Amino acid sequence: MLNKYPLWKTLMVAFIVALGALYATPNLYGEDPAVQVSGLRGVEATAATLDTIKGHLSTNSIDYASIVLEKGQVLTRFKNTEDQLKARDILDDNLGKQYSVALSLTPDTPDWLANIGGAPMKLGLDLSGGVSFLMEVNMKEAINKAKEGMVTDFRGDLRNEKVRYRSVKEEGDAIVVKFRNETDLEQGKSLLKKRYRDLLLNTDDDTLTLTAQMTEVKLKEIREYALQQNITIIRNRVNELGVAEPLVQRQGKKHIVIELPGVQDTAKAKEILNATATIEFRLVDTEGDLSAAINGRVPASSILLTDKDGKPTLLKKRIMLTGDHITDAKSGFDEYSRPQVNISLDSAGGSKMSNGTKSNIGKPMATVFIEYKPTGKKDAEGNIVFEKQQEIISVATIQARLGKSFRITGAGSQAEAHNLALLLRAGALIAPIAIVEERTVGPTLGAENVKLGFQAIMMGFGLVFIFMIIYYRAFGIVANFALGANLVLIVGIMSMIPGATLTLPGMAGIVLTVGMAVDANVLIFERIREEMREGKSIQQAIHQGYEAAFSTIIDANITTLIAALILFAVGTGPVKGFAVTLSIGILTSMFTSVVGSRTIVNAIWGGKSLKKLSI
Template structure:
């Protein structure tokens, strides 16, 4: 019989629409203003922290609707933003510098929906609010780091070739190498010319020195590399934070723009993004006099640092390995359930570690954690001055020759080990960066954008709705039902997909999808009218209308889908947000406008003897 769906197919359509409506439901509940308290630098919030927060809020007569401790963080919900802001100020003042206190908007989804994975759509920076950073790369420090690396490389190359030298030192943008004999000078000149073709070498036989000067081109390349590498590393760190639809891009010669929509912990994001962290491995100087070093008489080949508990320790100045060679780092536990970080090196790093440890088995090796922290001072060129902070996080005896994989312990708590692994895995920044501008898009502005966007969607939907009823009558009602189901499915799918984010351009994609969804029904209905005018029966006209128009609908939607996928692949930020909603809208509209409307048409008019059709 023409135009009859089997029961299972009708139920399938109803089930899919019902599931879409179910997962679109969390978007109706909105969000609660909240304050999130989380520990800094390895500190975890605990039950005592939760009790302190409760006591402070109660003492200041600030009402809260809920408070929960999860994953080392305390999240407190409030009825309104006024109480939220008061609570933030009170807790920020009372909890000290060990905790970050950040404003947050947390979904008000009921527990029964959350249990089955129901969550509202993630909104972009323009809709949900969020934070935007303008960060400046310290190019002077990038050049200094490159010079330090070259000094170390020079010393290593000369030692490996058994060429004796008096000293290797920095001098401005040059490296000066001094020798005792002319023979050593000539050997070194030949070696350095082969290995460092980018440097301008000048030899002075009278003073037995080689001056290796950085060219302007080399300095330009160092700055460019520092900027591009920092952008790559920041992108990795943002991915580790799990922020949806982030924007990380270059601005000018030394600035980077970062946008984090709907970020939940601003302080945590700043701590991770702004950290210039790496590690170094050095041998402990067991022969030096620690007491003399504490009193200021430090051996020329050693440096004096402190361990985490403040205990001084004397280390060799020579660096066995830096964090630049780390390819992966994961936190875990050792056999005694102590936090540790498992480290993997690249081939060059594995070779250095192997060569450095094979002759030092049985000797203690220190792991030095290094951070560059911004100060309030600037140099004559206007660059922010950073303070280099070094801390020995572990000292372990070298039991055997190490290779490309090994572990370090003593990182502190599991949270601190996790953060250290995150920073090392994402990469050490080539040069320190600092936030020179922080712009927050408040939830009020975001809510206004959401309201205007939904007004545009509803206006477009309403106009199409009226046109379809006037022009296609009863069949127009069916098309409008499909249009409503299409909007519900788009929202449901966007809520289900982990990485999908709705932006203001994404709303434009939904408006465009409304028109495209109706376009498929227009093609079908016009073909049905044409078949009726040619004298075919009502059932034949309906059957032929859907079958004949299907190939045209498929072709039109596939070409649009290809364009949307290309936009998604090559676009960034708003363009990608538009492509996501457009792609999802094309797929859902194909389902609702063809399969969905046919299910309704078959149920109402299919298989019946009809002389007229309201179309």
């Protein structure tokens, strides 16, 4: 029978639309203004912190909707932004520097809906407000770090191949290796030339030295790697710490743009982004004179560092392993219930650790925590000057040859061990970074953008709605139902996709898909009219209208979809936001305009003997 869907197909279409409507529902509940209190540098909020917050709010007669302690953070919801801002100021003044007090907007989704994965669409910085940072990567430090690594690698390679040398050290932009005789010089040059093809090697037979310099290609590669790796690490770090849907992308040769939608307080964000923690493993210099080193006479092959209590220890300059090789780090407890961090290394790191410890069993090894902090000054080249701070976490005796997995102790409290593991797991930055510009977009501006964008969508929808009813009568109402279903599906899918973020250009994409969706129905309805004018029966006209217009609709939408995918692939920021909603809108409009509208048409007019059609 013409134009009659089986029951299962009708139910399937209804189910898809209902599912989209279900997951679009959280957007109707809005968000509550809230204040989030979290600990800094390993400190966690506790039940005592919760009671303290309640006390401060009660003392100052500030009403709150709810207050909960979850995952070491206290979240307090308020009924209005006025109470939220007052509470933030009071808590910021009274909780001290151990805690970060941040403004946030928390979804008011009912528990039953949240339990099945329902959540409102994530809004971009231009709609929800938030903070934006422009960060600069210190490329000079990245190159210095690469040279330090090469010095260590040169020594290891020459030692493993039993090539004798006097010294390996940095001199300006070069690495200089001094040998004992001409034979060692030739063997060393042959070995290093074979293993380091991207270096320029020059020898001086008179002084028995080999000079290695990086080519411009190598320098460019180091800078590019430092930038790309820092972008990846920052993105991982922000995700690990629970900041929703950050935008992290490069800008120019040494800058990174970071946008954190929904975050109104920059203190916690700065701590996350400026943290450049890594660790190094060094042997303790048991032969050096510690007293002489404390008085300023540090041996040339050693350095003097202290632990958090100020206790000094003399360490070997040679680094056994750096944090670059860490692939995973988890906090836990040892057999004596002391906090520890379990570390896993990549294959290269495991090999270095194995080689470094096999001949040093029974000797003490120190774990050094390193952090770079910006000084606020700039060098002659305009790069930000960083201060390198080093602190000994633990000193332990090497009991056996270590490999790809081992543990470190002495991190302090469990919270500090957890924080260290998180930073190491998220990655050690290849080069130090500093915030050179920060911008806060207030929630008021974001709310205004949401309001205007919503008005644009409703205005476009309303005009199309009126036109379709006037011009196509009953079939116009069908098209409007399909149009409404399309809008619901777009919102539902955007809410379900974890990485999808709605921006102001994204709202423009929704407005565009409204017009595109109705365009498909116009093609179908005009074809039905044409078939009826040619004398075909109403049922044949409806059938031919949908069948004949289908290929045209597919062609038009596929070309637009390809363009949207290209925009998504090559675009950034607002362009990507537009491409996402446009792509989703194209797919949902094809479904609702062709399958959805035909389901309604078949249910109302299908299989009936009709003499007149309201179209």
